[in-house]
Amino acid sequence: ALQLTLAVIKPDAVAHPVILEALHQRILENNFIIVRSKDLVWRRQDSEKFYSEHAGRFFYQRLVEFMSSGQMRAYVLAREDAITHWRELMGPTKVFRARYTSPLTIRAQYGLTDTRNTTHGSDSAESARREISFFFPDFSQETWMERE
Ligand code: CMP
Numbered sequence: 001a002l003q004l005t006l007a008v009i010k011p012d013a014v015a016h017p018v019i020l021e022a023l024h025q026r027i028l029e030n031n032f033i034i035v036r037s038k039d040l041v042w043r044r045q046d047s048e049k050f051y052s053e054h055a056g057r058f059f060y061q062r063l064v065e066f067m068s069s070g071q072m073r074a075y076v077l078a079r080e081d082a083i084t085h086w087r088e089l090m091g092p093t094k095v096f097r098a099r100y101t102s103p104l105t106i107r108a109q110y111g112l113t114d115t116r117n118t119t120h121g122s123d124s125a126e127s128a129r130r131e132i133s134f135f136f137p138d139f140s141q142e143t144w145m146e147r148e
Contacts (some may be wrong), residue, residue, distance in 0.1 A: 001080065002078045002079065002080060002082070002145070003079065003081060003083060003125070003128075004076055004132060004141055005077050005082040005086050005121060005122045005128045006074065006121070006122045006128055006134075006135060007032075007077050007119065007120070008072055008074045008121075009072060009075075009119055009145075010016065010066070010067065010072055010074070010118055010120060011070035011072055011119070012110075012116040012118060014043070014071045014072055014073055015070060015071075019110050019118075020081040023110075025028070025134055026089065027060070027072075027075065030085065031079060032079045032085075032086070032094065033078040033079065034075055034077060035075075035077065035079065035139075037075045037076070039073050039076055040071070040073075040074060040135075041071055041122055042068040042072070044064060044068045044128075046068065046112075047064040047065075047067040049134075050066050051063055052079065054120040055147060059115055061107050063114050068092040073134065074136070076132055076148070078137075078144075082128075083121070083122055083124065083125065083128055084121070086120050087123065089105060089120075090104060090105060090107055090109060090119050090121050091100055091108050092107065093107070093114065093117060094117075095108065095112065095113060095114055098111060105118065106119050109113050129141060
């Protein structure tokens with residue numbers, strides 16, 4: 001069965017057109033259907049709200065600042081096991097661990113730091129639902145799934 005996930009290319013990667021294009025190709029090569037996509041810039045309060053579960057962690061302020069520092073590209077992706085597949089392509093959150101354990105992943109190849117780690121992906125069906133409606137409030141996930 002098809003599953004939806006939210007994938008985000010973060011400001012560090014969007015700033016480099018060659019990297020942005022490489023990541024877009026990576027999505028296509030891995031048999032994801034691009035259901036929706038858009039370029040956007042967050043205000044600080046969007047960033048704070050999206051990452052509220054991390055409020056209080058040592059990296060929260062730098063994360064919030066980074067994610068509202070420039071353009072992002074967000075995608076609703078569909079595939080079998082989309083959530084797991086996108087997370088496998090991204091690799092571990094921490095870039096230096098990613099380089100060591102999984103050098104062919106997106107974060108290993110393009111990530112700059114543990115915060116500027118190139119991409120985001122939903123980590124469960126529940127967060128995919130929440131995150132897709134956060135980025136794409138007008139997109140009806142139920143309607144799309146029923147039609148497929
Ligand atoms: P993301 O998948 O978007 O989810 C939370 C984000 O917080 C993560 O990617 C990183 O950008 C950031 N993050 C998580 N852990 C750390 C850390 N240990 N140090 C700095 N930033 C982090």
